[in-house]
Amino acid sequence: EPEVTQTPSHQVTQMGQEVILRCVPISNHLYFYWYRQILGQKVEFLVSFYNNEISEKSEIFDDQFSVERPDGSNFTLKIRSTKLEDSAMYFCAPRRDYTDTQYFGPGTRLTVL
Amino acid sequence: ELKVEQNPLFLSMQEGKNYTIYCNYSTTSDRLYWYRQDPGKSLESLFVLLSNGAVKQEGRLMASLDTKARLSTLHITAAVHDLSATYFCAVDMNYGGATNKLIFGTGTLLAVQP
Numbered sequence: 001e002p003e004v005t006q007t008p009s010h011q012v013t014q015m016g017q018e019v020i021l022r023c024v025p026i027s028n029h030l031y032f033y034w035y036r037q038i039l040g041q042k043v044e045f046l047v048s049f050y051n052n053e054i055s056e057k058s059e060i061f062d063d064q065f066s067v068e069r070p071d072g073s074n075f076t077l078k079i080r081s082t083k084l085e086d087s088a089m090y091f092c093a094p095r096r097d098y099t100d101t102q103y104f105g106p107g108t109r110l111t112v113l
Numbered sequence: 114e115l116k117v118e119q120n121p122l123f124l125s126m127q128e129g130k131n132y133t134i135y136c137n138y139s140t141t142s143d144r145l146y147w148y149r150q151d152p153g154k155s156l157e158s159l160f161v162l163l164s165n166g167a168v169k170q171e172g173r174l175m176a177s178l179d180t181k182a183r184l185s186t187l188h189i190t191a192a193v194h195d196l197s198a199t200y201f202c203a204v205d206m207n208y209g210g211a212t213n214k215l216i217f218g219t220g221t222l223l224a225v226q227p
Contacts, residue, residue: 043217056212104156
């Protein structure tokens with residue numbers, strides 16, 4: 001199972017503030033995904049990222065969301081102006097290639113007050 | 114749009130009993146996952162099923178896939194308390210391309226009572 005770390009493990013923020021969630025996969029991952037899970041609900045796809053651009057995004061991933069991999073290592077998810085309904089667990093899920101089993105990082109719990 | 118349905122949503126069972134969780138999906142897929150999630154934790158991959166008729170077993174859990182019926186099952190044999198968790202199936206959409214993604218079922222909360 002590939003090692004993936006996510007920081008922070010828990011973030012509390014005020015509504016309207018910007019947050020950046022970070023994912024640090026091991027170096028030979030090529031495909032990157034963010035998923036979210038609202039408490040007690042199912043896991044939902046947010047966005048996929050390959051070759052330094054977004055491959056696909058869901059309806060949830062609106063203009064308030066952005067992703068980037070600025071240094072070739074960290075993969076970040078930014079929410080520009082958080083809403084109460086953004087409170088959820090956010091999971092990073094990198095893959096070496098599309099045949100790879102999909103593993104998930106430990107997650108970041110985001111709480112918007 | 115792909116829909117993935119699991120049932121039951123909640124399952125309370127006694128130790129030693131057998132039961133099956135069902136996962137139905139609405140369009141063709143070549144890959145299906147089963148995950149386990151403990152409260153407040155991430156998703157742990159249990160099984161990856163790649164073809165029609167695939168069957169995999171690990172301990173007291175056995176998963177199968179029928180792509181023609183668009184149905185996967187997770188069978189629990191002689192349940193023990195340690196199996197208490199939420200179980201998700203997930204269908205791999207667009208498998209084989211950069212746009213592949215997982216579509217998850219609603220999850221089944223399993224509570225094994227002593």
